[in-house]
Amino acid sequence: MSTFQYHPTANFIGHEAVAGEGDLFKAFAPSTHEQLADEFTNVSSEQANHAVEKAASAFAVYRQLHPNKRADFLEAIATELEALGEILIERAVLESGLPTGRLTGERGRTTGQLRMFAKLIREGSWVDARINPALPDRQPLPRPDLRRMLIPLGPVVVFGASNFPLAFSVAGGDTASALASGCPVIFKAHPSHPGTSSLVGQAITTAAEKSGMPDGVFSLLHADNEVAQQLVAHPAVKAVGFTGSRGGGLALQRIAQERAEPIPVYAEMSAVNPVVVLPGAIQENAVKVAEGLAASVTLGVGQFCTNPGLVFLLDSPQSAVFLDTVAEKIRSSAPATMLNSGICHNYQKGVQHNRIIPGVHVLAESETASEDSRTEGRPAVLSTTAPIFLCSPTLSDEIFGPTSLIVTCQTEAELAECLQTLEGQLTATLYATADELAQSAVDWISLLQAKAGRVLFGGFPTGVEVSEAMTHGGPFPATTDGGRSTSVGTAAILRFVRPFTYQSFPDALLPLALQNANPLGIWRNIDGEFTKS
Structure with missing residues (x-):
């Protein structure tokens, strides 16, 4: 195995590697249940305050850079990540217990989204430039020259996620979109993969120096909860990005709202991602749908925020085939290492809580016992009926791991009532035929649309495409902002900007995106018409 000589501190405040003045800690390998040697x-x-102060100073310069310069920086980060080679993958495997293939793919997603944002800001139309030229002769009052565009908020604090050591971590989507918008980033590393975070932090710092970025445009900090909360409360910080537990996200939101100047917290939190299966879909291919469900539930040991944790099945003659197939696949699936012992413990606790509720039954669980119950998650699917579900509110709580609850309903009205009780979700999935939807008294699509940020017609929600059209967010508690934004795709950049209007400015003092000559060559809305002129 390759080795990497980490800087003894593994903290980066701007371009400078510094010795942390707080507590010492070590990384943990969940697959062997051992601490790693690095401290x-x-x-x-x-030191945290110093990182924010550096970011504030860097913002004054970074926000003014030509978009191509920021694009160069993002592309340089991707190049530096790739240059790390297998050292990065090997370290991530050690700290997460995830397989090499999964993490190799995740690295590709990470570098891909960095280059995607670079392409976005090179093209430039994302700033939504709108121009109403002056009308000095308009009666009864003249119109002043008005020019509007999106501008960056300021320094952003980003928290790393446990389940994606690369794609939702140091150089992940929150960092990429914030840097693309013109906002410096102070990144709080996740304690489950500090070595992986340090590697990526060094890559970003190297890219920043090579690209001529201002000192402080990026910082990587290992921090305890008290210091992390201090970062959110700092008056120079203007937004927060977070992926993690509901409790963690709400705690950060409270801090942000209690500031003298409240700031947005874009926290992606809990979701059970309901799947609705109507009889027509079962009639057409009960086995295929059931096999897909089992595969989605156990993918990555169920450690995806889009894991299908609830399935609503409208009873039909083919339901038994569907349930038997799911049970068969779950029984033959094997336990696997979860991200850390805390996540595994909470998973086991959640499954045990549900299985002892009267009227809830174990449809199937893996027939292979866990070799290490401290870190290995054993797949299990439970089942119940709609009346039991409706009188047991905790059955709709997220259980992070390889499990799902199948709820059998007798009527469409009963199924619709179950869906109405659900909180906001990242995704919802509908299996139905076109004829069923046309003949149903329930508008299933509108019902699911009200609950989720993304609705799938068939398929399963695990697997989030990084693209222009993706929405990865949803009504509370899927996200803290009520589903008005996305954390994946190019629209994620909109979280870290605000609209601003220049009135009656001389052309030379306007940003390039609003100047008469349109030197960036972007699409602009001029008096209601989109043009590049």
């Missing part, structure tokens, strides 16, 4: 240090309160 890491948390930053102190003073």
Whole structure:
């Protein structure tokens, strides 16, 4: 195995590697249940403040850079990540327990989204430039010259996720979109993969220096909860990105809202991603749908925010085939290593809580016992009926791991009532035939649309395409902002900007995107018409 000589502190405040003044801690290998040799240090309160101050100073320069310069920076990060080679993958495997193939793909997603944002800001139309030229002779009052565009908010604090050590971590979507918008990033590393975070942090720092970025455009901090909360409360910080638990996201939101100047917290939190299966879909291919469900539930040991944790089945003659196939696939699936012992413990606790509720039954669980119950998650699918589900609110709570609950309903009205009780979700999935939808008294698509940020017609929600059209967000508690934004895809950049209007400015003082000559060559809305002129 390749080795990497980490900097003894593994903290980066701007371009500078510094010795942390807080507690020492070590990384943990969930597959062997052992601590790794490397020692890491948390930053102190003073060091955290210094990182934010550097970011604030860098913002004054970074926000003014030509878009191509910021694009060069993002592309340089992708190049530096690739240059790390297998060292990065090997370290991530050690700290997460995830397989090499999964993490290799995740690295590709990470570098791909960095280059996607670089392409977006090179093209430039995302700034939504709108121009109403002056009308000095308009009666009864003249119109002033008005020019509007999106501008960056300021320094952003980003928290790393446990389940994606690369794609939702140091150089992940929150960091990429914030940097693309013109906002410096202070990144709080996740304690489950500090070595992986340090590698990526070094890659970003190297890219920043090579690209001539201002010192402070990016910082990587290992920090305890108190210092992390301090970062959110700092008056120079203007937004927060978070992927993780509901409790963690809401805690950060409370801090952000209690500031003298409240700021947005874009927290992706809990979701059970309901799947609705109507009889027509079962009649057409019960086995295929059931096999797909089992594969989606166990994919990545169920450690995806889009894991289908609830299935609503409208009873039909083919339901038994569907349930038997799901049970068969779950029984033959094997336990696997979860991200850390805490996540595994909470998974086991959640399954046990549900299985002892009267009227809830174990449809199937893996027939292979876990070799290490401290870190291995054993797949299990439970089942119940709609009346039991409706009188047991906790059955709709997220259980993070390889499990799902199948709820059998007798009527469409009963199924619709179950869906109405659900909180906001990242996704919802509908299996039905066109004829069923046309003849149904329930508008299933509108019902699911009200609950989720993305609705799938067939398929399963695990697997989030990084693209222009993706929405990865949803009504509360899927996200703290009520589903008005996405954390995946190019529209994620809109979280870290605000609209701003220049009135009656001389052309030379306007940003390039709003100047008469349109030197960036972008699409602009001029008096209601889109043009590049």
